[in-house]
Amino acid sequence: MKKQLQITLLFLAISNIVFAQDDALNQSGIDRGKIARVGLQIGLNSPSMEFTKINDPSIYPELGFMPRLNAGIYSEGGATENFVFHIGLFYSGAGYQTSDVTTTLDYVQIPLIFNFRTDLFNKAYLQLGGGFYGGYAFSGKSITDSEIDRDIISTREADDVNEFYVLDIGLILKADFEYNINEKRIIKVGASYNFGVLNASNEFTDNSANQDITYDFGAKNRIFSFNLTYLINLNK
Numbered sequence: 648m649k650k651q652l653q654i655t656l657l658f659l660a661i662s663n664i665v666f667a668q669d670d671a672l673n674q675s676g677i678d679r680g681k682i683a684r685v686g687l688q689i690g691l692n693s694p695s696m697e698f699t700k701i702n703d704p705s706i707y708p709e710l711g712f713m714p715r716l717n718a719g720i721y722s723e724g725g726a727t728e729n730f731v732f733h734i735g736l737f738y739s740g741a742g743y744q745t746s747d748v749t750t751t752l753d754y755v756q757i758p759l760i761f762n763f764r765t766d767l768f769n770k771a772y773l774q775l776g777g778g779f780y781g782g783y784a785f786s787g788k789s790i791t792d793s794e795i796d797r798d799i800i801s802t803r804e805a806d807d808v809n810e811f812y813v814l815d816i817g818l819i820l821k822a823d824f825e826y827n828i829n830e831k832r833i834i835k836v837g838a839s840y841n842f843g844v845l846n847a848s849n850e851f852t853d854n855s856a857n858q859d860i861t862y863d864f865g866a867k868n869r870i871f872s873f874n875l876t877y878l879i880n881l882n883k
Contacts (some may be wrong), residue, residue, distance in 0.1 A: 682725040683881040689718040690874030694741040700865030715740025721876055732759040741868050749790045754782035760821055774823040783816035817843035835876040843868035
């Protein structure tokens with residue numbers, strides 16, 4: 648409950664920053680280029696993991712659907728109307744679920760995406776692109792059938808190394824349908840896929856069975872997302 652409250656308060660604070668920035672820029676008269684927009688994005692993640700160092704299909708975990716939230720501040724700009732770049736600051740829920748274990752990872756994520764934008768029909772556009780992201784895990788929990796809730800995040804230099812690393816880096820593919828409500832307000836509905844390239848897991852030692860066993864699963868984040876974005880046009 649405490650985590651949900653923190654995320655809600657962060658989202659409300661970001662909302663105030665976005666609308667305050669819009670008012671300030673309107674008064675400044677700064678040239679913002681052909682496209683300059685800021686807004687809020689919220690969406691649903693369908694996270695999973697690829698365990699690149701488990702080569703035996705008989706022990707590869709069967710993963711289930713586990714919905715997680717993503718939300719944050721979003722901006723886009725461009726010198727032309729056909730090529731735009733996006734950058735944001737988001738909360739993004741990740742992890743995986745099996746029949747007996749639920750693992751949740753909570754990231755602060757910064758994406759940088761480059762899109763091609765083309766007309767579809769009156770006031771509507773299609774955006775297709777890709778880019779990169781970096782994430783920092785501020786929380787991670789593992790819950791089993793026996794209701795054991797334990798922290799699983801650490802650096803690789805920690806005295807007691809846990810299962811998952813604090814950093815995540817990867818690639819993004821993204822597609823958006825954009826509709827301009829009027830000259831000032833824009834909504835976007837889209838989907839994206841995060842392909843982690845950095846191992847999200849650590850090599851760690853488990854001594855719970857009175858013997859030291861070293862594991863390294865080579866887990867990498869795979870996240871499919873649906874998103875709704877509300878933008879303010881700073882040029883109008």
